[in-house]
Amino acid sequence: CDIRNLGYEEKRELLATIKQARAFITAMVFQDGSSQLNSEQVLTSSVKGIVVLVKSQTKCLCSPSNSSPAYTWDACNQNDKLIYLKTEWSALWKQEDTHKKYVGQILFQMLHCKVPVICFNAKDFLRTLLAVYGSEISWKQVADSVVLDPRIAAWLINPSDTVPSFECLIQKYFEKSFSMRKVSTNTGFLRNALYQNVGLHLEKLYNAMMDLAHDLQVQGLWKVFCTLELPLIKILAVMETHKIHVNKQELKKTSEILGMRLKELEQEAHQVAGEQFLVTSSSQLREVLFEKLKLHTLCEKIPKTEIQQVESTSEAVLNKLQDLHPLPKIILEYRQVHKIKSTYVDGLLTCMKKGFISSTWNQTGTATGRLSAKHPNIQGISKHPVRIIKKQYIKGKEEEIITISPRTFFVSNKGYTFLAADFSHIELRILADLSSDPELLKLFQEPETTDIFTTLASQWKGIPSEQVKQADREQAKRMVYSVVYGAGKERLAECLGTTTLQASQFIDSFMQKYKKVHEFTKMTIEQCRNKGYVVSIMGRKRPLANINAQDYKLRTQAERQAVNFVVQGSAADLCKMAMVEIFTSVVISPTLTARLVINDYKMF
DNA sequence: ATTTCGACGCTAGG
Protein backbone atom coordinates (compact mmCIF):
# COMPACT_ATOMS: atom_id res chain seq x y z
CA CYS A 1 0.00 0.00 0.00
CA ASP A 2 1.02 3.54 -0.57
CA ILE A 3 0.72 5.27 2.74
CA ARG A 4 0.04 8.66 1.24
CA ASN A 5 -3.59 7.71 0.81
CA LEU A 6 -4.15 6.35 4.30
CA GLY A 7 -6.62 7.80 6.71
CA TYR A 8 -5.93 8.35 10.40
CA GLU A 9 -7.24 4.99 11.51
CA GLU A 10 -5.41 3.15 8.80
CA LYS A 11 -2.17 4.86 9.73
CA ARG A 12 -2.59 3.78 13.34
CA GLU A 13 -3.29 0.26 12.20
CA LEU A 14 -0.20 0.18 10.05
CA LEU A 15 1.98 1.33 12.92
CA ALA A 16 0.52 -1.47 15.03
CA THR A 17 1.35 -3.95 12.29
CA ILE A 18 4.90 -2.63 12.17
CA LYS A 19 5.24 -3.16 15.90
CA GLN A 20 4.25 -6.77 15.55
CA ALA A 21 6.21 -7.53 12.42
CA ARG A 22 8.83 -10.23 12.41
CA ALA A 23 11.10 -8.87 9.70
CA PHE A 24 11.50 -5.96 7.34
CA ILE A 25 13.07 -6.13 3.93
CA THR A 26 13.88 -2.74 2.50
CA ALA A 27 15.22 -1.06 -0.61
CA MET A 28 15.69 2.59 -1.49
CA VAL A 29 14.22 3.91 -4.73
CA PHE A 30 16.02 6.72 -6.57
CA GLN A 31 14.81 9.69 -8.57
CA ASP A 32 15.68 8.09 -11.89
CA GLY A 33 13.45 5.11 -11.14
CA SER A 34 16.26 2.70 -10.28
CA SER A 35 16.49 1.08 -6.89
CA GLN A 36 19.15 -0.29 -4.58
CA LEU A 37 18.47 -3.61 -6.19
CA ASN A 38 19.36 -2.58 -9.73
CA SER A 39 22.77 -3.52 -10.97
CA GLU A 40 23.86 0.01 -11.71
CA GLN A 41 24.08 1.63 -8.32
CA VAL A 42 23.67 5.25 -9.30
CA LEU A 43 25.19 7.58 -6.78
CA THR A 44 24.23 10.68 -8.70
CA SER A 45 20.52 10.12 -8.33
CA SER A 46 19.02 11.10 -4.99
CA VAL A 47 16.63 9.02 -2.96
CA LYS A 48 12.94 9.24 -3.77
CA GLY A 49 11.50 6.76 -1.36
CA ILE A 50 11.81 3.47 0.47
CA VAL A 51 9.98 0.26 -0.27
CA VAL A 52 9.48 -2.00 2.72
CA LEU A 53 8.26 -5.55 2.73
CA VAL A 54 6.76 -6.18 6.16
CA LYS A 55 6.90 -9.82 7.16
CA SER A 56 4.44 -10.84 9.81
CA GLN A 57 5.71 -14.38 10.03
CA THR A 58 9.19 -15.72 9.59
CA LYS A 59 10.98 -18.94 9.59
CA CYS A 60 13.26 -18.95 12.58
CA LEU A 61 15.78 -16.24 11.97
CA CYS A 62 19.16 -15.78 13.50
CA SER A 63 19.94 -17.75 16.57
CA PRO A 64 23.37 -19.32 16.63
CA SER A 65 22.15 -22.28 18.65
CA ASN A 66 19.19 -22.95 16.45
CA SER A 67 20.65 -24.30 13.26
CA SER A 68 17.55 -25.84 11.83
CA PRO A 69 18.11 -26.02 8.11
CA ALA A 70 14.48 -26.51 7.19
CA TYR A 71 13.77 -23.41 5.18
CA THR A 72 11.04 -23.79 2.67
CA TRP A 73 10.52 -21.58 -0.29
CA ASP A 74 6.81 -21.84 -0.74
CA ALA A 75 5.62 -19.64 2.08
CA CYS A 76 4.86 -16.16 1.08
CA ASN A 77 2.45 -15.12 3.73
CA GLN A 78 -0.72 -13.48 2.66
CA ASN A 79 -0.45 -11.10 5.58
CA ASP A 80 2.82 -9.67 4.38
CA LYS A 81 2.55 -6.04 3.48
CA LEU A 82 4.44 -4.04 0.92
CA ILE A 83 4.57 -0.36 1.76
CA TYR A 84 6.06 2.60 0.00
CA LEU A 85 7.49 5.48 2.02
CA LYS A 86 7.97 8.65 0.06
CA THR A 87 10.97 10.47 1.45
CA GLU A 88 11.35 13.40 -0.92
CA TRP A 89 9.45 16.50 0.01
CA SER A 90 9.38 18.88 -2.85
CA ALA A 91 6.76 21.50 -2.06
CA LEU A 92 6.21 23.22 1.23
CA TRP A 93 2.81 21.73 1.67
CA LYS A 94 1.29 21.44 5.05
CA GLN A 95 0.34 17.91 4.12
CA GLU A 96 3.90 17.08 3.19
CA ASP A 97 5.01 17.95 6.68
CA THR A 98 2.57 15.64 8.39
CA HIS A 99 3.48 12.96 5.89
CA LYS A 100 7.15 13.31 6.62
CA LYS A 101 6.45 13.05 10.31
CA TYR A 102 4.47 9.88 9.83
CA VAL A 103 7.13 8.26 7.66
CA GLY A 104 9.65 9.19 10.31
CA GLN A 105 7.49 7.45 12.88
CA ILE A 106 7.31 4.29 10.85
CA LEU A 107 11.05 4.18 10.26
CA PHE A 108 11.72 4.97 13.90
CA GLN A 109 9.48 2.12 14.87
CA MET A 110 11.20 -0.24 12.46
CA LEU A 111 14.56 0.45 14.04
CA HIS A 112 13.25 0.61 17.57
CA CYS A 113 11.39 -2.68 17.74
CA LYS A 114 14.63 -4.59 17.16
CA VAL A 115 13.17 -6.73 14.47
CA PRO A 116 15.66 -7.62 11.76
CA VAL A 117 15.85 -5.12 8.92
CA ILE A 118 17.21 -6.84 5.85
CA CYS A 119 18.76 -4.64 3.23
CA PHE A 120 21.21 -5.03 0.39
CA ASN A 121 23.80 -2.35 1.21
CA ALA A 122 22.28 -1.68 4.61
CA LYS A 123 24.92 0.93 5.43
CA ASP A 124 23.65 3.21 2.65
CA PHE A 125 20.10 2.75 3.89
CA LEU A 126 21.02 3.75 7.44
CA ARG A 127 23.07 6.69 6.22
CA THR A 128 20.07 7.95 4.24
CA LEU A 129 17.83 7.63 7.29
CA LEU A 130 20.27 9.69 9.31
CA ALA A 131 20.53 12.29 6.57
CA VAL A 132 16.81 12.67 5.87
CA TYR A 133 15.31 12.03 9.31
CA GLY A 134 18.21 13.25 11.41
CA SER A 135 15.88 15.16 13.69
CA GLU A 136 13.59 12.23 14.33
CA ILE A 137 16.12 9.42 14.18
CA SER A 138 19.39 9.93 16.02
CA TRP A 139 22.53 7.87 15.61
CA LYS A 140 21.72 6.19 18.90
CA GLN A 141 18.53 4.79 17.40
CA VAL A 142 20.54 3.48 14.49
CA ALA A 143 22.97 1.94 16.95
CA ASP A 144 20.15 0.05 18.65
CA SER A 145 18.68 -1.38 15.46
CA VAL A 146 19.19 -4.86 14.07
CA VAL A 147 20.23 -4.85 10.45
CA LEU A 148 21.18 -7.72 8.16
CA ASP A 149 22.98 -7.40 4.88
CA PRO A 150 23.13 -10.38 2.53
CA ARG A 151 26.06 -8.87 0.63
CA ILE A 152 28.17 -9.06 3.77
CA ALA A 153 27.02 -12.60 4.38
CA ALA A 154 28.10 -13.59 0.87
CA TRP A 155 31.45 -11.86 1.38
CA LEU A 156 32.08 -13.75 4.62
CA ILE A 157 31.48 -17.02 2.85
CA ASN A 158 34.00 -16.11 0.21
CA PRO A 159 35.82 -12.79 0.69
CA SER A 160 37.76 -13.18 -2.56
CA ASP A 161 34.84 -12.64 -4.92
CA THR A 162 32.99 -9.45 -4.18
CA VAL A 163 29.33 -9.48 -5.16
CA PRO A 164 28.95 -6.53 -7.53
CA SER A 165 25.16 -6.22 -7.36
CA PHE A 166 21.95 -7.62 -6.01
CA GLU A 167 21.25 -9.34 -9.29
CA CYS A 168 24.57 -11.17 -9.15
CA LEU A 169 23.85 -12.25 -5.62
CA ILE A 170 20.47 -13.66 -6.60
CA GLN A 171 21.92 -15.38 -9.60
CA LYS A 172 24.54 -16.99 -7.45
CA TYR A 173 22.22 -18.12 -4.70
CA PHE A 174 19.39 -19.33 -6.82
CA GLU A 175 21.15 -21.41 -9.38
CA LYS A 176 22.26 -23.74 -6.64
CA SER A 177 18.80 -23.80 -5.11
CA PHE A 178 16.93 -26.86 -6.33
CA SER A 179 13.41 -25.57 -5.90
CA MET A 180 12.78 -22.55 -8.03
CA ARG A 181 9.80 -21.19 -6.27
CA LYS A 182 6.85 -19.58 -7.93
CA VAL A 183 6.71 -15.86 -7.42
CA SER A 184 3.88 -14.64 -5.26
CA THR A 185 1.17 -12.42 -6.57
CA ASN A 186 -0.19 -10.86 -3.44
CA THR A 187 1.35 -7.43 -3.84
CA GLY A 188 -1.83 -6.21 -5.45
CA PHE A 189 -2.06 -3.05 -3.43
CA LEU A 190 0.37 -1.37 -5.71
CA ARG A 191 -0.70 -0.64 -9.20
CA ASN A 192 2.68 0.64 -10.27
CA ALA A 193 4.54 -2.14 -11.99
CA LEU A 194 7.90 -0.80 -10.89
CA TYR A 195 7.19 -1.16 -7.20
CA GLN A 196 5.58 -4.49 -7.77
CA ASN A 197 8.83 -5.53 -9.31
CA VAL A 198 10.74 -4.22 -6.33
CA GLY A 199 8.36 -6.22 -4.14
CA LEU A 200 9.29 -9.41 -5.92
CA HIS A 201 12.95 -8.52 -5.61
CA LEU A 202 12.51 -7.98 -1.88
CA GLU A 203 10.94 -11.38 -1.57
CA LYS A 204 13.91 -12.89 -3.35
CA LEU A 205 16.25 -10.87 -1.18
CA TYR A 206 14.60 -12.25 1.91
CA ASN A 207 14.93 -15.80 0.71
CA ALA A 208 18.54 -15.26 -0.28
CA MET A 209 19.26 -13.88 3.18
CA MET A 210 17.69 -16.92 4.81
CA ASP A 211 19.71 -19.16 2.58
CA LEU A 212 22.90 -17.28 3.35
CA ALA A 213 22.14 -17.31 7.08
CA HIS A 214 21.95 -21.06 6.89
CA ASP A 215 25.23 -21.26 5.01
CA LEU A 216 26.90 -19.04 7.58
CA GLN A 217 25.75 -21.29 10.38
CA VAL A 218 26.92 -24.40 8.61
CA GLN A 219 30.32 -22.84 7.96
CA GLY A 220 30.78 -21.57 11.49
CA LEU A 221 30.69 -17.97 10.36
CA TRP A 222 27.49 -17.02 12.14
CA LYS A 223 29.20 -15.61 15.21
CA VAL A 224 31.55 -13.39 13.22
CA PHE A 225 28.58 -12.24 11.20
CA CYS A 226 26.45 -11.33 14.21
CA THR A 227 29.02 -10.03 16.67
CA LEU A 228 31.43 -8.25 14.34
CA GLU A 229 30.16 -7.51 10.86
CA LEU A 230 26.53 -6.64 11.55
CA PRO A 231 27.26 -4.16 14.35
CA LEU A 232 29.94 -2.66 12.13
CA ILE A 233 27.38 -1.72 9.47
CA LYS A 234 25.82 0.73 11.90
CA ILE A 235 29.16 2.06 13.05
CA LEU A 236 30.25 2.79 9.49
CA ALA A 237 26.90 4.44 8.72
CA VAL A 238 27.38 6.78 11.69
CA MET A 239 31.02 7.41 10.74
CA GLU A 240 30.03 8.37 7.22
CA THR A 241 27.39 10.70 8.56
CA HIS A 242 29.94 12.58 10.61
CA LYS A 243 32.01 15.05 8.56
CA ILE A 244 35.53 16.21 9.25
CA HIS A 245 36.58 19.80 8.78
CA VAL A 246 39.55 20.48 6.50
CA ASN A 247 41.71 23.59 6.37
CA LYS A 248 41.09 24.70 2.79
CA GLN A 249 43.26 27.81 2.87
CA GLU A 250 46.25 25.86 4.09
CA LEU A 251 45.68 23.23 1.40
CA LYS A 252 45.61 25.80 -1.39
CA LYS A 253 48.68 27.52 -0.06
CA THR A 254 50.70 24.30 0.17
CA SER A 255 49.48 23.23 -3.26
CA GLU A 256 51.15 26.32 -4.72
CA ILE A 257 54.36 25.83 -2.79
CA LEU A 258 54.56 22.19 -3.86
CA GLY A 259 53.82 23.17 -7.45
CA MET A 260 56.73 25.59 -7.41
CA ARG A 261 59.08 23.02 -5.93
CA LEU A 262 58.02 20.48 -8.56
CA LYS A 263 58.86 22.92 -11.34
CA GLU A 264 62.31 23.47 -9.87
CA LEU A 265 62.94 19.77 -9.55
CA GLU A 266 61.74 19.18 -13.10
CA GLN A 267 64.21 21.77 -14.37
CA GLU A 268 67.05 20.21 -12.39
CA ALA A 269 66.16 16.78 -13.74
CA HIS A 270 66.21 18.00 -17.33
CA GLN A 271 69.52 19.76 -16.66
CA VAL A 272 71.38 16.73 -15.34
CA ALA A 273 69.76 14.41 -17.86
CA GLY A 274 70.84 16.64 -20.70
CA GLU A 275 67.42 16.49 -22.30
CA GLN A 276 63.77 17.31 -21.78
CA PHE A 277 61.60 14.43 -20.73
CA LEU A 278 58.41 13.77 -18.85
CA VAL A 279 59.56 13.34 -15.26
CA THR A 280 56.34 11.60 -14.21
CA SER A 281 56.71 8.96 -16.90
CA SER A 282 58.50 5.87 -15.69
CA SER A 283 59.07 4.64 -19.25
CA GLN A 284 60.75 7.89 -20.29
CA LEU A 285 62.84 7.85 -17.13
CA ARG A 286 63.84 4.27 -17.88
CA GLU A 287 65.00 5.39 -21.30
CA VAL A 288 67.16 8.14 -19.84
CA LEU A 289 68.63 6.04 -17.03
CA PHE A 290 69.37 2.83 -18.87
CA GLU A 291 69.53 3.55 -22.58
CA LYS A 292 71.13 6.97 -22.53
CA LEU A 293 73.19 6.97 -19.31
CA LYS A 294 73.55 3.16 -19.14
CA LEU A 295 73.61 3.21 -15.36
CA HIS A 296 72.69 -0.48 -15.14
CA THR A 297 76.16 -1.39 -16.44
CA LEU A 298 77.76 0.28 -13.44
CA CYS A 299 76.00 -1.64 -10.70
CA GLU A 300 74.35 -4.90 -9.73
CA LYS A 301 71.42 -6.34 -11.55
CA ILE A 302 68.34 -4.15 -11.78
CA PRO A 303 65.05 -5.83 -10.81
CA LYS A 304 62.49 -6.08 -13.60
CA THR A 305 58.90 -4.89 -13.57
CA GLU A 306 56.20 -7.47 -12.99
CA ILE A 307 54.38 -7.54 -16.31
CA GLN A 308 56.58 -6.05 -19.02
CA GLN A 309 59.81 -7.42 -17.60
CA VAL A 310 61.77 -4.22 -18.14
CA GLU A 311 64.12 -2.40 -15.76
CA SER A 312 62.24 -0.99 -12.80
CA THR A 313 62.61 2.62 -11.73
CA SER A 314 61.17 2.04 -8.28
CA GLU A 315 62.38 3.70 -5.11
CA ALA A 316 64.57 0.69 -4.23
CA VAL A 317 66.35 0.86 -7.60
CA LEU A 318 66.77 4.62 -7.54
CA ASN A 319 68.28 4.39 -4.07
CA LYS A 320 71.03 2.14 -5.41
CA LEU A 321 71.73 4.40 -8.36
CA GLN A 322 72.11 7.48 -6.17
CA ASP A 323 75.93 7.52 -6.12
CA LEU A 324 76.30 6.97 -9.85
CA HIS A 325 74.46 10.02 -11.08
CA PRO A 326 72.61 13.05 -9.65
CA LEU A 327 69.37 12.24 -11.49
CA PRO A 328 68.01 9.43 -9.27
CA LYS A 329 68.07 11.61 -6.18
CA ILE A 330 66.19 14.37 -7.95
CA ILE A 331 63.57 11.93 -9.19
CA LEU A 332 63.15 10.49 -5.71
CA GLU A 333 62.43 13.91 -4.29
CA TYR A 334 60.17 14.77 -7.23
CA ARG A 335 58.11 11.65 -6.67
CA GLN A 336 57.79 12.29 -2.96
CA VAL A 337 56.65 15.87 -3.49
CA HIS A 338 54.38 14.88 -6.35
CA LYS A 339 52.70 12.20 -4.27
CA ILE A 340 51.99 14.70 -1.52
CA LYS A 341 50.63 17.28 -3.92
CA SER A 342 48.50 15.04 -6.08
CA THR A 343 47.07 12.73 -3.44
CA TYR A 344 47.07 14.52 -0.12
CA VAL A 345 46.64 18.13 -1.17
CA ASP A 346 44.90 18.40 -4.55
CA GLY A 347 43.21 15.03 -4.07
CA LEU A 348 41.85 16.09 -0.71
CA LEU A 349 40.58 19.34 -2.20
CA THR A 350 38.52 17.48 -4.79
CA CYS A 351 36.97 15.35 -2.02
CA MET A 352 35.82 18.39 -0.11
CA LYS A 353 32.21 19.49 0.17
CA LYS A 354 31.62 22.81 1.88
CA GLY A 355 34.90 22.61 3.73
CA PHE A 356 34.33 19.08 4.95
CA ILE A 357 35.21 15.54 3.94
CA SER A 358 33.74 12.17 4.83
CA SER A 359 35.17 8.92 3.61
CA THR A 360 33.11 6.09 2.15
CA TRP A 361 33.86 2.84 3.89
CA ASN A 362 33.78 -0.51 2.17
CA GLN A 363 33.13 -3.44 4.43
CA THR A 364 33.40 -6.09 1.73
CA GLY A 365 36.32 -4.72 -0.24
CA THR A 366 39.18 -6.85 1.05
CA ALA A 367 39.94 -10.53 1.10
CA THR A 368 41.47 -10.35 4.57
CA GLY A 369 38.60 -8.84 6.52
CA ARG A 370 40.05 -5.38 6.78
CA LEU A 371 38.10 -2.27 5.92
CA SER A 372 38.92 -0.02 3.03
CA ALA A 373 38.09 3.64 2.56
CA LYS A 374 37.81 5.98 -0.39
CA HIS A 375 37.13 9.64 -1.23
CA PRO A 376 39.45 10.18 0.46
CA ASN A 377 41.30 7.05 1.47
CA ILE A 378 41.74 8.27 5.00
CA GLN A 379 43.73 5.17 5.90
CA GLY A 380 46.42 6.10 3.43
CA ILE A 381 47.11 9.65 4.52
CA SER A 382 50.84 10.09 4.95
CA LYS A 383 52.02 9.76 8.52
CA HIS A 384 55.44 11.36 8.46
CA PRO A 385 56.07 15.01 7.75
CA VAL A 386 58.03 15.99 4.66
CA ARG A 387 60.49 18.85 4.36
CA ILE A 388 60.17 21.17 1.41
CA ILE A 389 62.58 23.87 0.32
CA LYS A 390 60.59 26.98 -0.40
CA LYS A 391 62.45 29.66 -2.28
CA GLN A 392 61.38 33.23 -1.73
CA TYR A 393 61.75 35.29 -4.85
CA ILE A 394 60.00 38.29 -3.46
CA LYS A 395 62.30 39.84 -0.90
CA GLY A 396 65.91 38.91 -1.22
CA LYS A 397 66.80 35.32 -1.89
CA GLU A 398 66.34 33.68 1.46
CA GLU A 399 65.55 30.01 1.41
CA GLU A 400 63.02 28.68 3.81
CA ILE A 401 62.47 25.08 4.76
CA ILE A 402 58.92 24.24 5.60
CA THR A 403 57.56 20.91 6.80
CA ILE A 404 54.29 19.49 5.61
CA SER A 405 52.38 16.90 7.62
CA PRO A 406 49.32 15.84 5.64
CA ARG A 407 47.41 14.83 8.78
CA THR A 408 47.45 18.36 10.14
CA PHE A 409 45.08 19.48 7.37
CA PHE A 410 42.27 17.91 9.34
CA VAL A 411 41.00 20.10 12.13
CA SER A 412 38.85 19.05 15.04
CA ASN A 413 35.69 20.86 15.99
CA LYS A 414 35.83 23.67 18.50
CA GLY A 415 36.01 22.31 22.00
CA TYR A 416 36.98 18.85 20.74
CA THR A 417 40.26 17.20 20.01
CA PHE A 418 41.21 14.20 17.90
CA LEU A 419 42.11 11.12 19.83
CA ALA A 420 44.36 8.55 18.23
CA ALA A 421 44.57 5.09 19.68
CA ASP A 422 46.17 2.25 17.81
CA PHE A 423 47.33 -1.23 18.55
CA SER A 424 51.04 -1.51 19.02
CA HIS A 425 52.69 -3.94 16.60
CA ILE A 426 49.52 -5.91 16.37
CA GLU A 427 50.72 -8.22 13.60
CA LEU A 428 53.88 -9.20 15.47
CA ARG A 429 51.87 -9.87 18.62
CA ILE A 430 49.48 -12.06 16.68
CA LEU A 431 52.36 -13.92 15.12
CA ALA A 432 53.79 -14.50 18.59
CA ASP A 433 50.43 -15.71 19.86
CA LEU A 434 49.62 -17.98 16.95
CA SER A 435 53.06 -19.57 16.85
CA SER A 436 53.54 -19.54 20.65
CA ASP A 437 57.20 -19.00 19.94
CA PRO A 438 58.89 -18.60 23.35
CA GLU A 439 61.47 -16.09 22.14
CA LEU A 440 58.91 -13.95 20.37
CA LEU A 441 56.57 -14.07 23.36
CA LYS A 442 59.42 -12.96 25.61
CA LEU A 443 59.55 -9.76 23.59
CA PHE A 444 56.18 -8.74 24.89
CA GLN A 445 56.59 -9.89 28.49
CA GLU A 446 58.37 -6.79 29.69
CA PRO A 447 56.90 -3.32 29.51
CA GLU A 448 57.63 -1.53 26.30
CA THR A 449 60.50 0.61 27.46
CA THR A 450 62.61 0.31 24.35
CA ASP A 451 61.63 0.00 20.75
CA ILE A 452 60.34 -3.45 19.91
CA PHE A 453 62.36 -3.89 16.72
CA THR A 454 65.55 -2.81 18.49
CA THR A 455 64.90 -5.45 21.11
CA LEU A 456 64.12 -7.98 18.41
CA ALA A 457 67.32 -7.19 16.54
CA SER A 458 69.36 -7.57 19.70
CA GLN A 459 67.65 -10.85 20.56
CA TRP A 460 67.96 -12.21 17.05
CA LYS A 461 71.62 -11.39 16.55
CA GLY A 462 72.64 -11.85 20.16
CA ILE A 463 74.08 -8.38 20.67
CA PRO A 464 73.23 -5.95 23.47
CA SER A 465 70.45 -3.57 22.52
CA GLU A 466 72.72 -0.53 23.00
CA GLN A 467 74.83 -1.78 20.12
CA VAL A 468 71.92 -2.25 17.76
CA LYS A 469 72.29 0.21 14.93
CA GLN A 470 69.47 1.89 13.06
CA ALA A 471 70.22 -0.34 10.08
CA ASP A 472 69.88 -3.50 12.19
CA ARG A 473 66.57 -2.31 13.53
CA GLU A 474 65.26 -1.55 10.05
CA GLN A 475 66.42 -4.95 8.87
CA ALA A 476 64.68 -6.73 11.73
CA LYS A 477 61.49 -4.82 11.05
CA ARG A 478 61.45 -5.63 7.35
CA MET A 479 62.29 -9.22 8.15
CA VAL A 480 59.27 -9.51 10.41
CA TYR A 481 56.90 -8.06 7.89
CA SER A 482 58.29 -10.27 5.17
CA VAL A 483 57.48 -13.27 7.31
CA VAL A 484 54.03 -11.88 8.06
CA TYR A 485 53.41 -11.19 4.41
CA GLY A 486 54.83 -14.52 3.43
CA ALA A 487 57.47 -13.04 1.17
CA GLY A 488 60.12 -15.29 -0.35
CA LYS A 489 63.84 -14.59 -0.50
CA GLU A 490 63.58 -12.61 -3.73
CA ARG A 491 61.03 -10.27 -2.26
CA LEU A 492 63.01 -9.87 0.92
CA ALA A 493 66.19 -9.14 -1.02
CA GLU A 494 64.44 -6.39 -2.92
CA CYS A 495 62.92 -5.02 0.25
CA LEU A 496 66.23 -5.11 2.12
CA GLY A 497 68.33 -3.96 -0.81
CA THR A 498 70.62 -6.97 -0.56
CA THR A 499 71.37 -9.96 -2.74
CA THR A 500 69.05 -12.92 -2.85
CA LEU A 501 71.72 -15.08 -1.22
CA GLN A 502 72.07 -12.70 1.72
CA ALA A 503 68.32 -12.54 2.06
CA SER A 504 67.96 -16.30 2.21
CA GLN A 505 70.70 -16.38 4.85
CA PHE A 506 68.72 -13.90 6.89
CA ILE A 507 65.62 -16.04 6.58
CA ASP A 508 67.58 -19.11 7.68
CA SER A 509 69.01 -17.41 10.74
CA PHE A 510 65.62 -15.92 11.63
CA MET A 511 63.82 -19.22 11.35
CA GLN A 512 66.63 -20.84 13.34
CA LYS A 513 66.07 -18.42 16.20
CA TYR A 514 62.30 -18.44 16.00
CA LYS A 515 61.64 -22.07 15.20
CA LYS A 516 58.00 -22.02 16.16
CA VAL A 517 57.30 -19.28 13.63
CA HIS A 518 58.53 -21.60 10.94
CA GLU A 519 56.37 -24.38 12.32
CA PHE A 520 53.40 -22.05 12.31
CA THR A 521 53.76 -21.16 8.63
CA LYS A 522 54.25 -24.81 7.72
CA MET A 523 51.20 -25.82 9.74
CA THR A 524 49.06 -23.11 8.21
CA ILE A 525 49.91 -24.15 4.69
CA GLU A 526 49.40 -27.79 5.54
CA GLN A 527 45.96 -27.18 7.00
CA CYS A 528 45.01 -25.08 4.03
CA ARG A 529 45.97 -27.93 1.73
CA ASN A 530 43.73 -30.31 3.63
CA LYS A 531 40.70 -28.10 4.11
CA GLY A 532 40.98 -25.78 1.13
CA TYR A 533 40.72 -22.71 3.32
CA VAL A 534 42.39 -20.91 6.23
CA VAL A 535 40.78 -19.49 9.39
CA SER A 536 41.49 -16.41 11.50
CA ILE A 537 41.27 -16.11 15.29
CA MET A 538 37.57 -15.25 15.18
CA GLY A 539 36.73 -17.87 12.58
CA ARG A 540 36.84 -15.69 9.49
CA LYS A 541 37.62 -17.84 6.46
CA ARG A 542 39.40 -17.53 3.17
CA PRO A 543 39.13 -20.34 0.64
CA LEU A 544 42.25 -20.68 -1.50
CA ALA A 545 41.55 -22.77 -4.54
CA ASN A 546 45.12 -22.63 -5.80
CA ILE A 547 46.67 -24.14 -2.69
CA ASN A 548 46.96 -27.51 -4.45
CA ALA A 549 47.60 -26.16 -7.93
CA GLN A 550 50.15 -27.77 -10.21
CA ASP A 551 51.54 -24.44 -11.28
CA TYR A 552 54.39 -23.46 -8.94
CA LYS A 553 53.77 -19.77 -9.12
CA LEU A 554 50.07 -20.03 -8.36
CA ARG A 555 50.61 -22.52 -5.58
CA THR A 556 53.31 -20.56 -3.76
CA GLN A 557 51.23 -17.44 -4.09
CA ALA A 558 48.33 -19.23 -2.42
CA GLU A 559 50.71 -20.34 0.33
CA ARG A 560 51.76 -16.77 1.01
CA GLN A 561 48.14 -15.69 0.93
CA ALA A 562 47.28 -18.40 3.45
CA VAL A 563 49.90 -17.28 5.97
CA ASN A 564 49.13 -13.65 5.38
CA PHE A 565 45.41 -14.13 5.84
CA VAL A 566 45.73 -15.77 9.22
CA VAL A 567 47.85 -12.92 10.58
CA GLN A 568 46.27 -9.98 8.80
CA GLY A 569 42.74 -11.37 9.11
CA SER A 570 43.17 -11.94 12.83
CA ALA A 571 44.43 -8.38 13.23
CA ALA A 572 41.30 -7.24 11.41
CA ASP A 573 39.19 -9.31 13.80
CA LEU A 574 40.73 -7.63 16.83
CA CYS A 575 40.38 -4.15 15.39
CA LYS A 576 36.75 -4.72 14.54
CA MET A 577 36.12 -6.07 18.03
CA ALA A 578 37.67 -2.91 19.43
CA MET A 579 35.50 -0.75 17.19
CA VAL A 580 32.32 -2.54 18.22
CA GLU A 581 33.14 -2.39 21.91
CA ILE A 582 34.15 1.25 21.85
CA PHE A 583 31.02 2.14 19.92
CA THR A 584 28.85 0.23 22.35
CA SER A 585 30.28 2.06 25.34
CA VAL A 586 29.92 5.38 23.58
CA VAL A 587 26.29 4.60 22.86
CA ILE A 588 25.59 3.66 26.46
CA SER A 589 27.53 6.53 27.99
CA PRO A 590 25.63 9.72 28.66
CA THR A 591 28.83 11.76 28.72
CA LEU A 592 30.70 10.51 25.69
CA THR A 593 29.60 11.93 22.37
CA ALA A 594 29.33 10.57 18.89
CA ARG A 595 32.28 12.51 17.66
CA LEU A 596 34.44 9.64 16.75
CA VAL A 597 36.14 8.61 13.60
CA ILE A 598 37.60 5.21 13.68
CA ASN A 599 40.21 4.24 11.21
CA ASP A 600 41.01 0.63 10.50
CA TYR A 601 43.92 0.63 12.89
CA LYS A 602 43.63 3.80 14.79
CA MET A 603 41.22 6.42 15.84
CA PHE A 604 41.69 10.06 15.31
C1' DA B 1 41.20 15.37 -33.61
C1' DT B 2 39.65 14.37 -29.15
C1' DT B 3 37.85 11.60 -25.45
C1' DT B 4 37.57 7.27 -22.89
C1' DC B 5 39.14 3.10 -20.99
C1' DG B 6 42.09 -0.69 -19.49
C1' DA B 7 46.69 -2.09 -18.48
C1' DC B 8 50.72 -0.91 -16.16
C1' DG B 9 54.02 1.34 -12.78
C1' DC B 10 54.79 3.56 -8.56
C1' DT B 11 53.93 4.56 -3.50
C1' DA B 12 51.18 5.91 0.70
C1' DG B 13 48.82 3.08 4.47
C1' DG B 14 48.57 -1.33 7.25
Next chain:
DNA sequence: CCTAGCGTCGA
Protein backbone atom coordinates in the same frame (compact mmCIF):
# COMPACT_ATOMS: atom_id res chain seq x y z
C1' DC C 1 50.21 -9.80 1.12
C1' DC C 2 46.16 -6.32 0.30
C1' DT C 3 44.22 -1.72 -0.16
C1' DA C 4 43.40 3.42 -2.77
C1' DG C 5 44.99 6.73 -5.84
C1' DC C 6 47.78 9.20 -8.99
C1' DG C 7 50.13 9.17 -13.21
C1' DT C 8 51.43 7.45 -18.28
C1' DC C 9 50.48 5.19 -22.66
C1' DG C 10 48.27 2.90 -26.40
C1' DA C 11 44.02 1.37 -28.49
